[in-house]
Amino acid sequence: MIAIIKYWRGPLFWLALLLLAVFCMGQFEFLFRQLTPDAAEVIYHRESFAQLLLNHLLVVAVAACLAIIIGVLAGVVVTRSWGRDFLPLVSQVASIGQTFPPVAVLALSVPLLGFGDLPTIFALMLYGLLPVLRNTLAGLQGVAGSTLEAARGIGMSPLQVLLQVELALASPVILAGIRTSVTITIATAAIGSTIGASTLGNPVIAGLVNGNTAYVLQGAVLIGLLAVCVDSTFERIQHGLALRYGG
Amino acid sequence: MTSEPNRVVLTLALLALLIVCLGDFASVQANRIVPGQGLGLLAGLGWPWMTGIVVGLLGLAGLALRPTGRRYGLMLGLSGALLIQLPVALAWFIQQHISAEQPYARVGLAASCWSLLFIGALLLVELQQRVVAGRHWVKLILVLLFGVSWLLIGTGALAPLALLREYSSRSSTFWQLLYGHLSLVGGALLASLLIGLLVAWLILRVQPLQRPVFALLNFFQTIPSLALFGLLIAPLSYLSAHSPLLQQLNVRGIGWAPALLALIAYSLLPVVRNTCVALQGVAADVIESARGMGMSGWQVFTQVQLPLALPVIIEGVRITTIQAIGLTAVAALIGASGFGSFIFQGLGQGAMDLVLLGALPTIVLALLADALFSSLASWARAGVQR
Numbered sequence: 001m002i003a004i005i006k007y008w009r010g011p012l013f014w015l016a017l018l019l020l021a022v023f024c025m026g027q028f029e030f031l032f033r034q035l036t037p038d039a040a041e042v043i044y045h046r047e048s049f050a051q052l053l054l055n056h057l058l059v060v061a062v063a064a065c066l067a068i069i070i071g072v073l074a075g076v077v078v079t080r081s082w083g084r085d086f087l088p089l090v091s092q093v094a095s096i097g098q099t100f101p102p103v104a105v106l107a108l109s110v111p112l113l114g115f116g117d118l119p120t121i122f123a124l125m126l127y128g129l130l131p132v133l134r135n136t137l138a139g140l141q142g143v144a145g146s147t148l149e150a151a152r153g154i155g156m157s158p159l160q161v162l163l164q165v166e167l168a169l170a171s172p173v174i175l176a177g178i179r180t181s182v183t184i185t186i187a188t189a190a191i192g193s194t195i196g197a198s199t200l201g202n203p204v205i206a207g208l209v210n211g212n213t214a215y216v217l218q219g220a221v222l223i224g225l226l227a228v229c230v231d232s233t234f235e236r237i238q239h240g241l242a243l244r245y246g247g
Numbered sequence: 248m249t250s251e252p253n254r255v256v257l258t259l260a261l262l263a264l265l266i267v268c269l270g271d272f273a274s275v276q277a278n279r280i281v282p283g284q285g286l287g288l289l290a291g292l293g294w295p296w297m298t299g300i301v302v303g304l305l306g307l308a309g310l311a312l313r314p315t316g317r318r319y320g321l322m323l324g325l326s327g328a329l330l331i332q333l334p335v336a337l338a339w340f341i342q343q344h345i346s347a348e349q350p351y352a353r354v355g356l357a358a359s360c361w362s363l364l365f366i367g368a369l370l371l372v373e374l375q376q377r378v379v380a381g382r383h384w385v386k387l388i389l390v391l392l393f394g395v396s397w398l399l400i401g402t403g404a405l406a407p408l409a410l411l412r413e414y415s416s417r418s419s420t421f422w423q424l425l426y427g428h429l430s431l432v433g434g435a436l437l438a439s440l441l442i443g444l445l446v447a448w449l450i451l452r453v454q455p456l457q458r459p460v461f462a463l464l465n466f467f468q469t470i471p472s473l474a475l476f477g478l479l480i481a482p483l484s485y486l487s488a489h490s491p492l493l494q495q496l497n498v499r500g501i502g503w504a505p506a507l508l509a510l511i512a513y514s515l516l517p518v519v520r521n522t523c524v525a526l527q528g529v530a531a532d533v534i535e536s537a538r539g540m541g542m543s544g545w546q547v548f549t550q551v552q553l554p555l556a557l558p559v560i561i562e563g564v565r566i567t568t569i570q571a572i573g574l575t576a577v578a579a580l581i582g583a584s585g586f587g588s589f590i591f592q593g594l595g596q597g598a599m600d601l602v603l604l605g606a607l608p609t610i611v612l613a614l615l616a617d618a619l620f621s622s623l624a625s626w627a628r629a630g631v632q633r
Contacts, residue, residue, distance in 0.1 A: 033480055085254045089373045096372075097618045101573025104606040107590045160478040187471030191577060194594055204477045208580055213481050213500065220477025224470050231469045 008236055014229035021222055022049045032214035042214045044203040049222060056199040056226065059117055059189050060116065063124035063183050071129045071181075072174065076137025087137075094134045102127050102188045106195060115196030124188055128181040135177025139170025157158065174239050179234040186230060190223045254320060255373050256311035263366040264304045273337065278351040278408070279598070285357050291340050300363075302337075303329050307370075307474050317341065317509035319377040325462040326370040327388035333363060334396040338404040345407045350599070353409040403633040410607070417589075427584025428612065431503065433511035434573045439567060443518030444513065450519075451526060464516040474572050475512065476581045479505035506583035510574055521563025525556030559626040565620030572613045576605070586612075 005012065032042040052135055077083040078090045104125040113119035143166050151165045166175075194199030200223045207215025272292065277317035287548030288297045307325050311320045317415050337354070345352050371388065399405045406415070414421055450456045467475070484500025487493045498504040535549045579587025589605025592598075 007560065024506040088376055089255055089369060092372050093369070096617075097571050097614045101569075101576055101609050101613055103573060103576045103587065103590065106608045107594065107602045107606045110602065183469060187473070190471050190473040191580075194580070196589055200472055204404075204473055206578070207477075210503075213484065216477040217481050223474035224478065227469050227471050227474070228466070 011233040018225040036214045044215045052200050060185050066125040067128035071132030079140045094130050097130045117197045118216045120192035120197035124185045128185045131177045131180040135173050139173030143169050186227050253311040253314045260304050260308040267359045272359045274355045274357050276353045323374045330367040338399050353412045354407050355409040412598045413604045431575045435571050439511050439514035442554050447519045447522035467512040468516050471576050475509045499581040506578035517563040517566040524561045525559035529555045560626045561624040568616045576609045
């Protein structure tokens with residue numbers, strides 16, 4: 001038990017700070033009062049921080065899950081013998097697509113889907129797909145041909161080779177892609193407030209519109225803590241995976 | 248030459264055919280406020296034009312069934328023609344549906360026009376690797392596409408396009424925003440190169456610093472842009488309130504100052520990481536033999552290490568620039584000048600054409616930066632091999 005806590009102490013520390021910030025922001029009213037002495041309200045009250053955090057996580061989770069499923073599937077399909085025709089196009093599109101600024105993709109999904117959570121999820125999914133896809137391709141192509149030969153030689157079916165050899169060996173690289181994807185997704189979901197998604201970006205945007213620096217700071221601290229908390233969790237998972245595969 | 252069908256081109260051509268037949272080509276709006284009325288290919292362009300596009304796509308699909316070297320050339324030509332006819336088709340559409348007495352009427356691009364553009368681009372990407380000197384042909388097609396568009400815009404034939412209507416009512420702001428966007432990106436790039444190369448030099452000398460420096464730079468990259476911009480507002484406005492010098496420089500809690508600081512913080516990681524990797528990647532025996540030839544330490548650095556490391560360093564600058572172009576658009580939220588202003592204004596007013604006027608130039612800037620630094624890197628790589 002203690003070993004587990006010790007292993008996860010980084011993420012747990014950030015999680016504790018995040019929860020503290022979410023539930024005890026009101027206790028720090030005197031500090032925020034210093035920032036905006038003239039404002040009528042110094043603590044953002046339009047929605048509760050817990051509600052915003054939950055919705056932010058929901059938007060990110062749905063988008064990231066879709067991105068991971070589609071990205072890994074597409075990566076697998078174009079590296080099979082029957083899908084290999086599409087490999088050059090897909091890998092080129094994955095690298096060109098990453099030059100598109102996330103905020104532009106977010107804005108362009110509004111004419112398609114209107115305002116709200118849905119276009120945000122769509123844009124995040126589309127953009128988050130690229131790092132996952134790119135790393136899946138890199139990971140699968142990095143598996144040595146002799147390894148595949150050997151796996152087939154001991155009588156593994158194509159599905160077994162894929163699941164137990166190729167994806168297993170590629171998993172550290174794929175996980176690195178997922179980490180990049182989730183980092184971008186959390187950051188872009190915050191900007192999603194401008195297209196009507198209800199996320200932790202709301203206090204920041206409201207504060208910028210009303211000139212209330214305290215609101216901005218509260219939103220910024222929460223978004224930052226959330227990002228660091230999730231990223232440090234990924235760091236631990238990657239660390240564990242590297243230990244297991246001796247990487 | 249294989250006679251297997253090219254399934255990629257086949258799929259793309261049939262997909263384009265489906266969308267072209269079902270989707271609207273463009274829409275007509277009487278003014279900026281009223282909803283537009285979408286028109287399909289037949290209603291919008293008439294049957295001769297529609298037949299041309301359909302035959303072109305069918306021809307593409309047919310050639311893809313039994314591709315040979317020459318047929319790939321034909322396919323590339325057809326794809327190029329499909330793209331280049333788009334601005335002409337739009338001009339024709341405008342002539343058919345907008346009269347000179349409607350100064351506020353505007354034409355918006357609809358599903359089938361966008362997908363022809365998108366699928367055409369995918370076709371070029373797929374075909375450029377199948378044709379001898381494909382890259383150069385694709386460049387020629389792009390030059391022709393932009394040339395034709397430019398010509399039509401110049402004659403005013405495309406003036407009722409919604410995007411151009413938005414532009415013409417804000418043309419001076421547009422160029423100001425371009426200047427603001429470029430100067431923020433350029434400033435951040437310059438500063439992060441100076442600081443980044445210095446930091447890289449330092450941590451290559453003092454190895455124990457490497458871990459903490461990379462941990463810090465990675466930490467910055469993890470913080471979402473909106474959060475970092477927000478976190479900088481309070482301290483900067485405090486500093487500005489207490490320093491007349493900063494006030495004279497127009498450093499305030501919002502505006503260019505927090506944007507530039509955040510951009511530099513984000514830009515440092517790619518620059519420092521790539522510089523370190525590149526300089527460490529120069530093999531020790533290469534340096535040894537350069538010393539053996541009697542080169543001084545400075546000569547080894549400028550004549551051996553730097554040229555060998557340059558392509559990787561430029562790759563870092565490429566990543567930095569693309570990232571900075573996107574982040575500058577976000578920085579419009581904290582009052583920094585850039586194309587983000589149009590995006591967020593448009594979102595606020597529900598004016599999608601204005602959003603487009605901000606988003607498209609941002610994407611174009613990012614693509615141009617990508618092309619520029621990619622060719623710089625390959626030029627540097629070629630220099631090494633000579």
